Amino acid sequence: MIEEKYALELIEKGKRIDGRRFDEFRKIEIEQGIIKKAEGSARVKLGETEVIAGVKMDFGTPFPDTPEEGTLVVNAEFTPLASPEFDVGPPGEDAIELARVVDRGIRESKCIELNKLCIQPGEKVWCVFIDIHMINDKGNLLDASALAAIAALLNTKIPKVENEKIIRGEFEKNLPVVFKPINISVCKVGDKFLLDPTIEEEKILDSKLSISVRDDDKICSLQKQLKELDFDDILKMIDIAVKKSKEIRKMLG
Amino acid sequence: MNEKNVLEVVLPGEFIAERNGKKIGRGVYLEGEKVYSKVLGIPRIEEDEISVIPLAGTYIPQVGQKVIGIISEVEISGWGVNINSPYTAFLPLAEGVEEFVDISRTDISKFYDINDVIYCKISKVTKNKIVQVSMRDFGCKKLREGIIIKVTPTKVPRIIGKGGSMINLIKKKTGCEIIVGQNGIIWLRGERKDKAIEAILTIEKESHIIGLTEKIEKMLGE
Amino acid sequence: MEKKELLKEGRRIDGRAPEELRTIEMKVDVVSRADGSALVKFGNTVAIASVYGPRALFPRHLQELETCVLRCRYNMAPFSVDERKSPGPDRRSIELTKVIRLALEPVIFVEDFPRATIDIFVEILQADGSTRVTAINAASLALASAGVPMKDLVAACSVGKIDGTLILDLNGDEDKNSEADLAFAMMPTKDKVTLLQMDGNLTREEIAKLLELARNTCKKIYEMQRSVLKEKYRRVE
Numbered sequence: 001m002i003e004e005k006y007a008l009e010l011i012e013k014g015k016r017i018d019g020r021r022f023d024e025f026r027k028i029e030i031e032q033g034i035i036k037k038a039e040g041s042a043r044v045k046l047g048e049t050e051v052i053a054g055v056k057m058d059f060g061t062p063f064p065d066t067p068e069e070g071t072l073v074v075n076a077e078f079t080p081l082a083s084p085e086f087d088v089g090p091p092g093e094d095a096i097e098l099a100r101v102v103d104r105g106i107r108e109s110k111c112i113e114l115n116k117l118c119i120q121p122g123e124k125v126w127c128v129f130i131d132i133h134m135i136n137d138k139g140n141l142l143d144a145s146a147l148a149a150i151a152a153l154l155n156t157k158i159p160k161v162e163n164e165k166i167i168r169g170e171f172e173k174n175l176p177v178v179f180k181p182i183n184i185s186v187c188k189v190g191d192k193f194l195l196d197p198t199i200e201e202e203k204i205l206d207s208k209l210s211i212s213v214r215d216d217d218k219i220c221s222l223q224k225q226l227k228e229l230d231f232d233d234i235l236k237m238i239d240i241a242v243k244k245s246k247e248i249r250k251m252l253g
Numbered sequence: 254m255n256e257k258n259v260l261e262v263v264l265p266g267e268f269i270a271e272r273n274g275k276k277i278g279r280g281v282y283l284e285g286e287k288v289y290s291k292v293l294g295i296p297r298i299e300e301d302e303i304s305v306i307p308l309a310g311t312y313i314p315q316v317g318q319k320v321i322g323i324i325s326e327v328e329i330s331g332w333g334v335n336i337n338s339p340y341t342a343f344l345p346l347a348e349g350v351e352e353f354v355d356i357s358r359t360d361i362s363k364f365y366d367i368n369d370v371i372y373c374k375i376s377k378v379t380k381n382k383i384v385q386v387s388m389r390d391f392g393c394k395k396l397r398e399g400i401i402i403k404v405t406p407t408k409v410p411r412i413i414g415k416g417g418s419m420i421n422l423i424k425k426k427t428g429c430e431i432i433v434g435q436n437g438i439i440w441l442r443g444e445r446k447d448k449a450i451e452a453i454l455t456i457e458k459e460s461h462i463i464g465l466t467e468k469i470e471k472m473l474g475e
Numbered sequence: 476m477e478k479k480e481l482l483k484e485g486r487r488i489d490g491r492a493p494e495e496l497r498t499i500e501m502k503v504d505v506v507s508r509a510d511g512s513a514l515v516k517f518g519n520t521v522a523i524a525s526v527y528g529p530r531a532l533f534p535r536h537l538q539e540l541e542t543c544v545l546r547c548r549y550n551m552a553p554f555s556v557d558e559r560k561s562p563g564p565d566r567r568s569i570e571l572t573k574v575i576r577l578a579l580e581p582v583i584f585v586e587d588f589p590r591a592t593i594d595i596f597v598e599i600l601q602a603d604g605s606t607r608v609t610a611i612n613a614a615s616l617a618l619a620s621a622g623v624p625m626k627d628l629v630a631a632c633s634v635g636k637i638d639g640t641l642i643l644d645l646n647g648d649e650d651k652n653s654e655a656d657l658a659f660a661m662m663p664t665k666d667k668v669t670l671l672q673m674d675g676n677l678t679r680e681e682i683a684k685l686l687e688l689a690r691n692t693c694k695k696i697y698e699m700q701r702s703v704l705k706e707k708y709r710r711v712e
Binding site for chain 2: 510511528529530531532540541582584587588589590591592619620621622623624625626627628662663664665701704705707708709
């Protein structure tokens with residue numbers, strides 16, 4: 001409680017607890033291929049916030065209206081070990097919202113060429129499962145998760161298939177990924193915008209707009225969170241996100 | 254002949270008036286010097302106060318109000334009282350009973366038991382709406398026999414009328430004993446209580462219509 | 476793969492112009508047991524909302540000492556869609572429950588009712604696109620008619636893009652096949668946005684145009700909400 005009040009006081013004076021600029025992210029670390037059993041994986045750290053995304057691929061049936069396209073499923077777990085505020089049990093509304101927002105960024109950007117994942121039209125396609133586990137919640141899980149998801153996808157290889165069976169551990173080729181959508185949550189406290197809030201800062205935010213930006217600056221998803229937004233702030237926040245996304249995308253190589 | 258005989262209703266967020274030094278009453282909020290309505294209701298701009306009378310809403314206890322409550326719990330040194338509010342009130346032993354009571358030997362349900370109906374006063378409301386009631390006030394008593402009905406609490410002033418004119422009219426014309434709690438609970442006893450209830454429910458439904466008094470007089474006339 | 480043609484000679488499949496709303500119907504006091512309720516229809520999308528409260532909140536550990544807790548539930552009836560939807564909350568309903576609650580919370584004076592709760596229940600009886608904004612419009616009316624103190628009403632609408640054209644109030648087919656769809660809710664007299672969700676593919680300029688369209692539409696929807704609430708207490712003899 002004391003830290004939150006202090007964070008607010010500092011922000012009003014134009015400073016942040018850790019001395020960062022308002023548009024500065026904490027130290028970003030991206031490590032790919034850390035989970036041997038997954039077809040693709042990545043660990044992302046934003047400062048002390050840590051998440052791990054693992055990609056598994058499996059056979060599945062296509063949707064009736066897209067018989068020649070692979071499918072995508074995104075799930076997020078707010079694992080109890082990551083925070084005293086996470087409970088044991090199935091995903092609650094926050095975990096579900098996070099998964100669905102990350103899903104939108106990946107899906108609407110069309111970054112995975114799903115039409116190259118068809119095995120038998122109308123019957124059998126590849127299904128891409130992205131599971132994101134929170135490891136340490138020190139704020140801004142959404143941006144970390146979205147970054148981990150795309151980093152894991154870029155690391156993913158399609159497994160080898162022999163006699164209609166998946167041979168785990170042996171691979172055919174890379175998953176076809178053609179865009180790198182980046183999610184930036186632009187936050188507002190009073191009249192100031194800030195990026196990459198720490199867990200203390202998260203508790204004193206007024207509003208937040210999460211924006212997923214594609215390589216060509218197209219916006220693929222918007223999600224307003226927390227309290228109300230001023231109408232005139234929306235485009236300002238989008239501009240901040242577009243600018244920042246370029247910087248972060250470079251880190252994906 | 255079509256005549257609009259209704260007071261104009263305002264919505265939450267609707268501008269009422271400039272403050273001009275007046276007191277901010279209930280049902281409104283201030284933004285700068287502009288007063289806006291908080292609720293769906295009838296605006297009242299008086300000489301010294303701006304307020305909006307809500308047309309609906311739950312009962313929020315205020316110190317000094319007299320309400321009708323139902324005993325919901327018998328505890329060790331007092332009783333829990335349901336006062337038709339999100340907030341259950343507490344009637345301490347000393348506020349409910351005049352004589353000295355040895356709680357180690359007495360079962361206090363002999364004074365007030367579960368489902369007893371009482372007419373009591375709100376004696377204390379804390380910031381977090383912890384509520385205490387008392388029987389130590391003029392007119393406070395256990396209400397025996399009779400029945401109770403519930404109306405929208407915001408309609409109580411209309412049911413009572415200016416200086417009690419409306420409720421006295423109903424009492425006179427029906428010969429019933431009627432006690433109206435500020436919390437929207439009304440207790441009635443008497444042979445013609447169904448006539449009284451009909452009148453009360455009509456007032457509740459049509460409280461915003463001018464000319465209601467005449468209508469009620471007519472209704473009770475026979 | 477056959478793509479549905481949503482726009483033919485400037486007209487949408489249901490005959491509307493790009494920036495035309497469907498027929499809207501609004502009614503209050505449709506659930507007499509509730510403290511406040513409303514029914515809202517946008518074309519064939521039908522939502523009923525009930526409000527209970529402020530009322531006591533149990534168990535006690537759920538109480539907030541200084542404010543009211545807002546509880547919300549968005550649910551789609553199994554018969555509301557083409558392929559029967561299994562009863563109970565699915566992930567989409569859970570997310571929508573959250574965003575709808577956050578669309579309404581900013582207007583409610585939660586400090587007026589410490590330790591209590593206000594329950595908002597919305598059922599979608601028929602789903603033909605834009606269910607969450609229909610739900611918000613209904614919930615806002617239900618809250619006002621329940622006498623819940625609020626800063627403003629909340630008005631909501633959907634906008635989007637089909638076949639390169641910007642459109643207003645997406646129906647079910649348009650929702651499924653659009654290039655982008657954006658759900659928007661605001662406090663009509665304060666210019667504050669309480670719901671903003673988009674998925675699809677839009678340039679910044681397209682977003683700017685859609686936001687203007689949404690804002691102007693919400694003002695129209697607000698006028699409809701106003702008149703249905705004022706009508707409730709209007710009596711002509």
